[in-house]
Amino acid sequence: MKMKGSQAFVKCLEEQGVETIFGFPGGAVIDLYDELLNAENLTHVLVRHEQAAVHAADAYGRVRGEVGVALVTSGPGATNTVTGIASAYCDSIPMVVFTGQVPTMLIGNDAFQEVDIVGITRPVTKHNYLVKKAEDLIPTIREAFHLARTGRPGPVLVDLPKDVIASMVNYTEPKPIKMRTYKPTYEPHPGQVEKACKTVLKAKKPVLYVGGGVIHSNASETVTELAKKLDIPVTMTLMGLGGFPGTDPLSLGMLGMHGTYYANMAVANCDLLIAVGARFDDRVTGRIDAFAPNAKIIHIDIDPSSISKNVKVDIPMVADCHHAVTAMNAWFDSSKDFDARAAKEQHQQWHDQIKDWKNRHPLGYVEEGEVIKPQFVVQKLHELTHGDAIITTEVGQNQMWAAQFYHFNKPRHFLTSGGLGVMGYGFPAAIGAQMAAPDRTVIDVAGDGSIQMNIQELATARQYKCPVKIAILNNNYLGMVRQWQELFYDKKYAHTTLDVAPDFVKLAEAYGAVGLRATKPSEVEPVIKEALKTNNTVIMDFVISREEGVFPMVPAGKATTEMLLV
Amino acid sequence: MKHTISVLLQNKPGVLSRVTGLFSGRGFNIDSLSVAETLEKDVSCLTLVTHGDEAIIEQITKQLHKLIDVIKVTDMAEHEHVEREMVMIRIKAEDETRAEVLRVIDIFRGKVVDVSPKSYVVEVTGSKSKVQAIIDILRPIGIQEIIRTGATAITRGKKS
Numbered sequence: 031m032k033m034k035g036s037q038a039f040v041k042c043l044e045e046q047g048v049e050t051i052f053g054f055p056g057g058a059v060i061d062l063y064d065e066l067l068n069a070e071n072l073t074h075v076l077v078r079h080e081q082a083a084v085h086a087a088d089a090y091g092r093v094r095g096e097v098g099v100a101l102v103t104s105g106p107g108a109t110n111t112v113t114g115i116a117s118a119y120c121d122s123i124p125m126v127v128f129t130g131q132v133p134t135m136l137i138g139n140d141a142f143q144e145v146d147i148v149g150i151t152r153p154v155t156k157h158n159y160l161v162k163k164a165e166d167l168i169p170t171i172r173e174a175f176h177l178a179r180t181g182r183p184g185p186v187l188v189d190l191p192k193d194v195i196a197s198m199v200n201y202t203e204p205k206p207i208k209m210r211t212y213k214p215t216y217e218p219h220p221g222q223v224e225k226a227c228k229t230v231l232k233a234k235k236p237v238l239y240v241g242g243g244v245i246h247s248n249a250s251e252t253v254t255e256l257a258k259k260l261d262i263p264v265t266m267t268l269m270g271l272g273g274f275p276g277t278d279p280l281s282l283g284m285l286g287m288h289g290t291y292y293a294n295m296a297v298a299n300c301d302l303l304i305a306v307g308a309r310f311d312d313r314v315t316g317r318i319d320a321f322a323p324n325a326k327i328i329h330i331d332i333d334p335s336s337i338s339k340n341v342k343v344d345i346p347m348v349a350d351c352h353h354a355v356t357a358m359n360a361w362f363d364s365s366k367d368f369d370a371r372a373a374k375e376q377h378q379q380w381h382d383q384i385k386d387w388k389n390r391h392p393l394g395y396v397e398e399g400e401v402i403k404p405q406f407v408v409q410k411l412h413e414l415t416h417g418d419a420i421i422t423t424e425v426g427q428n429q430m431w432a433a434q435f436y437h438f439n440k441p442r443h444f445l446t447s448g449g450l451g452v453m454g455y456g457f458p459a460a461i462g463a464q465m466a467a468p469d470r471t472v473i474d475v476a477g478d479g480s481i482q483m484n485i486q487e488l489a490t491a492r493q494y495k496c497p498v499k500i501a502i503l504n505n506n507y508l509g510m511v512r513q514w515q516e517l518f519y520d521k522k523y524a525h526t527t528l529d530v531a532p533d534f535v536k537l538a539e540a541y542g543a544v545g546l547r548a549t550k551p552s553e554v555e556p557v558i559k560e561a562l563k564t565n566n567t568v569i570m571d572f573v574i575s576r577e578e579g580v581f582p583m584v585p586a587g588k589a590t591t592e593m594l595l596v
Numbered sequence: 597m598k599h600t601i602s603v604l605l606q607n608k609p610g611v612l613s614r615v616t617g618l619f620s621g622r623g624f625n626i627d628s629l630s631v632a633e634t635l636e637k638d639v640s641c642l643t644l645v646t647h648g649d650e651a652i653i654e655q656i657t658k659q660l661h662k663l664i665d666v667i668k669v670t671d672m673a674e675h676e677h678v679e680r681e682m683v684m685i686r687i688k689a690e691d692e693t694r695a696e697v698l699r700v701i702d703i704f705r706g707k708v709v710d711v712s713p714k715s716y717v718v719e720v721t722g723s724k725s726k727v728q729a730i731i732d733i734l735r736p737i738g739i740q741e742i743i744r745t746g747a748t749a750i751t752r753g754k755k756s
């Protein structure tokens with residue numbers, strides 16, 4: 031069927047199952063926007079800054095387990111997406127970003143609003159394309175979605191010159207995509223499965239180390255089955271939170287720099303570490319040679335380059351987490367060497383040891399009469415949402431308190447910028463999450479610094495009637511950086527006090543949102559309750575104890591057992 | 597350790613910068629690099645020489661493989677192979693040295709590819725050490741300029 035490129039663009043999005051896209055128009059993409067007016071099954075969310083479009087698409091994709099989509103114009107529109115794309119790349123988030131480009135005959139001429147966005151984003155995309163010929167338009171869009179959602183997911187950018195989307199193209203029905211150079215491995219090697227399972231049977235002190243890959247592959251249930259079947263304690267990365275129920279007795283909570291004492295002790299002392307969809311990030315390992323020093327390591331990851339990148343692995347399994355763990359479960363179910371009761375007994379001492387660590391240093395904080403503790407706010411949020419809200423975060427202390435004190439029981443409930451750590455992620459992400467799940471409670475746990483990085487999105491939230499809640503843990507500091515200055519830079523607080531700050535309540539009101547403030551612990555619950563029953567965007571400004579630190583903390587470069595405790 | 601890695605790639609715009617960007621972005625070394633078309637018009641072969649310990653070489657091959665346009669990555673260290681490099685040398689060749697230069701070139705099975713009253717351009721192909729050897733031998737006579745291609749390599753025996 032002959033049609034205009036812009037029309038084919040919309041048709042391709044619809045055929046890929048896209049329902050919502052986040053974007054911001056400009057000269058190079060007017061044709062596409064023109065066509066969006068006719069697209070009945072496609073909602074376009076007009077953000078106020080292109081970075082927000084990308085974060086929102088990131089969160090939308092994560093909540094739904096689909097590919098998020100953003101659309102922006104050439105030049106500044108395109109460069110504004112870079113931070114969002116880089117964040118999605120670091121966190122392996124499936125996404126397609128469409129950028130407008132100057133007409134092909136002008137490319138390379140330093141034309142108005144021309145940038146080489148394919149060159150700029152090459153190191154932060156899974157792959158990217160400049161569509162130079164109209165006949166390549168449709169196949170490229172389809173390939174982009176295919177790459178974004180398969181294998182190790184990631185952002186793919188498609189740069190669309192103005193003349194290409196204005197030309198006539200021939201639309202044909204999609205066919206399964208075959209690429210000569212790209213065939214991710216989903217099924218584990220049976221030999222490796224057997225080797226891994228036999229090793230698990232021998233372990234006396236095993237730990238499961240669950241990462242973001244478990245969320246991406248929808249493997250939470252199978253991983254939970256494995257943990258319960260063999261009675262293995264489970265720790266999660268920041269990106270893996272919710273991959274295993276956080277309130278389960280087998281849960282050790284998060285590991286790493288701000289992980290729990292017991293998770294880090296368990297990893298340091300285990301004899302077998304089973305890494306599932308996790309990438310041994312330096313925030314997790316601390317000093318590499320002291321990370322799980324006496325353990326055999328099994329590593330399941332769909333990306334061969336993740337395996338033995340930072341830590342040498344004994345039993346690698348290149349596979350999708352869901353497929354691999356399903357195969358392991360099946361092996362145990364059919365093995366005559368496996369006996370659930372015996373496994374329990376074999377791990378009993380290990381569980382006792384862990385219980386002792388848990389009792390000695392539980393996650394906690396010191397209450398101080400009349401000041402609000404940030405951890406208390408997160409606990410209250412958990413309690414009053416029954417642990418069922420979708421939580422996004424900004425970056426810094428707020429992010430860590432959310433991770434530590436909101437015990438996630440289900441996957442796709444915690445959205446945070448982990449690998450890049452982008453201040454300003456949480457609020458646009460909350461909007462994306464709310465668009466993906468209109469009936470859910472969505473809360474951005476924010477810092478007073480970070481929230482100002484994308485505060486303009488209050489207009490977007492209002493325009494699309496997103497009743498997202500922003501809980502600012504307001505310490506009037508760039509708290510996380512200040513914490514480092516306090517602990518490692520002789521309390522020299524260089525430029526971490528936000529001397530001038532807006533009145534967040536009034537700011538909310540200026541946008542037609544609702545602003546609430548709590549300055550005493552007794553006000554926390556009423557404010558949250560009020561916010562939760564308000565069918566509007568709400569900022570909750572919690573004035574918290576200013577110098578509160580995040581603990582435990584493993585100082586950078588130290589062994590994970592060298593934790594600073596509360 | 598030095599490794600010669602052969603990379604088959606889809607011949608698309610920007611593909612070379614994906615490879616070089618990978619090396620610079622991840623702090624891997626490129627000692628030499630050469631690239632040209634293969635029998636298939638839309639496939640190029642890139643030969644690069646790099647160095648690093650085992651873990652680094654493993655990452656290099658895995659990361660190369662991960663590039664969407666890469667078809668195949670072969671670490672030549674794992675195969676019997678023939679490796680060659682070509683050098684062109686502009687060498688001073690005046691009355692008293694002309695014969696000497698020709699004799700040396702002959703020993704190395706090189707060729708004179710350009711002649712002018714005061715210099716020759718000679719071409720020599722061989723292993724890296726052979727190329728280095730002729731450069732070392734000719735240097736005292738007066739090398740004015742050299743151009744090396746960097747290594748290219750092919751596996752021995754049947755096509756794998």
Ligand SMILES: Cc1cc2nc3c(=O)[nH]c(=O)nc-3n(C[C@H](O)[C@H](O)[C@H](O)COP(=O)(O)OP(=O)(O)OC[C@H]3O[C@@H](n4cnc5c(N)ncnc54)[C@H](O)[C@@H]3O)c2cc1C
Nearest residue numbers: 241242243267268269286287288307309332351448449451
């Ligand atoms: C201020 C701050 C503090 C932080 N502190 C901590 C901390 O204390 N603890 C912590 O854990 N993190 C912390 N982080 C986050 C940290 O930087 C990393 O983002 C995080 O540890 C990475 O999580 P992950 O290993 O689960 O990997 P991810 O980035 O989620 O990567 C997923 C892995 O799974 C693989 N994968 C993807 N899909 C599949 C599939 N279908 N099948 C199999 N494998 C798949 C990928 O190849 C990749 O290797 C912090 C971040 C910030 C900003």
Ligand SMILES: Cc1ncc(C[n+]2csc(CCOP(=O)(O)OP(=O)(O)O)c2C)c(N)n1
Nearest residue numbers: 426427428453477478479480507508509510
């Ligand atoms: C875009 C960006 N710039 C700088 C940083 C470095 N940084 C990390 S945490 C942090 C402080 C954040 O302050 P705030 O949002 O108030 O959070 P708090 O730590 O006080 O909870 C800074 C500046 C970053 N992560 N992202």
Ligand SMILES: [Mg+2]
Nearest residue numbers: 477478507509
């Ligand atoms: Mg702050």
